[in-house]
Structure formats: C-alpha cells, structure tokens
Amino acid sequence: MKCSAPSVGPTGSRGRPREFDPDEALAAALRVFWSRGYEGASLAELTDAMGITKPSLYACFGNKEALFKKALDLYERDKLAYMGKALEAPTARGVAERLLSGALATHCGKSDPHGCLGVISTVACSTEADSIRADVIKRRASSEAAVIKRFEQAREEGDLPDAVCPTKLAGCLTTVLQGLSVKAQSGAEPEELQGSVDTFLAMWPGR
Missing domain, CATH: 1.10.10.60 (Homeodomain-like)
Known part of the structure; x- marks a missing residue:
C-alpha cells in the first residue's frame, strides 16, 4: 500500500x-x-x-498517539516474535530461558536501539500521556497472563513444585525482563546482563 x-x-x-x-x-x-x-x-x-x-x-x-500504537504493533510483531515461541518450550524453565535470551538479543543487539520500547515509554511518560502508559501496561498484562497460564500448566504436569505460585513466578520473571531492559538502555554490557540471566536461571525452582 x-x-x-x-x-x-x-x-x-x-x-x-x-x-x-x-x-x-x-x-x-x-x-x-x-x-x-x-x-x-x-x-x-x-x-x-x-x-x-x-x-x-x-x-x-x-x-x-495513533502512530505510536501502530509502531508498537510493529515492534511486537517483528521484535517480540520470540515470546510466542518461548511459550512453546517443553518446560517452564525453558520458557524463561527463551524469554530471557530473546530479550537480551533484542535489547542489546548491534543494529537496533537498546532497551524495550514499552519499558522506555512507560518510564518516561508523564500524566499527559496516560493513555499511552495504559495501553502499554495492558499489552504487558496480556503477555504476563499468557506466561502465568503456561506456568499453571507446568505445575499441573509436575514440572514445577506444587508450592510454587505461577502468578508470582511470572511476576518475578517479568521484573527481571524489565530490569534487563533498563540496564541495557543505560549502557550495561551484554556480558553483565548475561550473568544476571544465568544467576536467575540457576535459582529456578524445580523438583
């Protein structure tokens, strides 16, 4: 067109x-x-x-505002395509690993700006851009809900311990993902961020 x-x-x-x-x-x-x-x-x-x-x-x-939302649609479709594939991993830890690896590749790559578009925009938005903040938060909540559902499945299948709360685990993972974005935008080296990912995965709950 x-x-x-x-x-x-x-x-x-x-x-x-x-x-x-x-x-x-x-x-x-x-x-x-x-x-x-x-x-x-x-x-x-x-x-x-x-x-x-x-x-x-x-x-x-x-x-x-309409332009930004269209750009965000493009960002999710092209740059965050790894998220859908991550949910197809055979284990909950595999889901987390794919999400974290995808985030590192996207937020710390050599060809694109560093950081996550959603995180950058919500952190920088003032009250004048409440509708943008609300839209980004809604999209993020939808993604986190999909992860929670996947972790609930993992617990039902015995992949996660019964004592693990899928909602809290997904929230913890989201916090790490957002933290990686903020640090990437501030200039953190990929090696440092990879170390954070490795440490987080080393603490992953398992039977």
Whole structure:
C-alpha cells in the first residue's frame, strides 16, 4: 500500500502528490520512538526520519498517539516474535530461558536501539500521556497472563513444585525482563546482563 504526500512547487502551488511507502515510514518512526520514548520523540524528529511532512503523517497514520500504537504493533510483531515461541518450550524453565535470551538479543543487539520500547515509554511518560502508559501496561498484562497460564500448566504436569505460585513466578520473571531492559538502555554490557540471566536461571525452582 502507498500513501500520498502533498508536494508544493517552488512558487507555492501544489504539485502532484508524492507517494511513500507507509511500512518503511512506520519502521523509521519505530526507531525514533524506540530511541527516544513516546514523549521524547518530537514530531519534527519523526517526520524527518519518516521522510514525510506533518500533514502526511496525520493523513496516513492519524496523530502522534495513533502512530505510536501502530509502531508498537510493529515492534511486537517483528521484535517480540520470540515470546510466542518461548511459550512453546517443553518446560517452564525453558520458557524463561527463551524469554530471557530473546530479550537480551533484542535489547542489546548491534543494529537496533537498546532497551524495550514499552519499558522506555512507560518510564518516561508523564500524566499527559496516560493513555499511552495504559495501553502499554495492558499489552504487558496480556503477555504476563499468557506466561502465568503456561506456568499453571507446568505445575499441573509436575514440572514445577506444587508450592510454587505461577502468578508470582511470572511476576518475578517479568521484573527481571524489565530490569534487563533498563540496564541495557543505560549502557550495561551484554556480558553483565548475561550473568544476571544465568544467576536467575540457576535459582529456578524445580523438583
């Protein structure tokens, strides 16, 4: 699909609309949001990275909030695809290991900004962006609910001890995942973060 951006001639007259690829523009916006957070990303930075004008942004994507949510959809689909595969691991520990390994690869890679887009945006959001914070928290809760369900299955199958609470274990794992994101964004070395992952997994409950 192509979107049209109005072009203006040297005399101020409108020329033929210039087409642009909305998928490429959205990918560029994602990188800005990922680097700067929702509030830190200005419209000027976004339109410059996307190669379009503000009217074109509004016409194709809606306002800044709508653009961010579309970027977040793209982030979840492309960058967090490992989460769905992690839940298919044969053991609860395997689920945790895949989630942690996927997070390290995503948040500490060489080609993308460091840190997690959701964590970066919720930490930086003020009360003026409550709707963004609420949307990110809702998405996070949905992901954590899927992990809780998987851990409940693991306990029923005897993979986790009866005394382990799936909800608390999933919450602990989520806390570690968010902590990795924050430390990655602040410049922590991959080796340090891998050490945290190894230590956490070494304490994993088992029979």
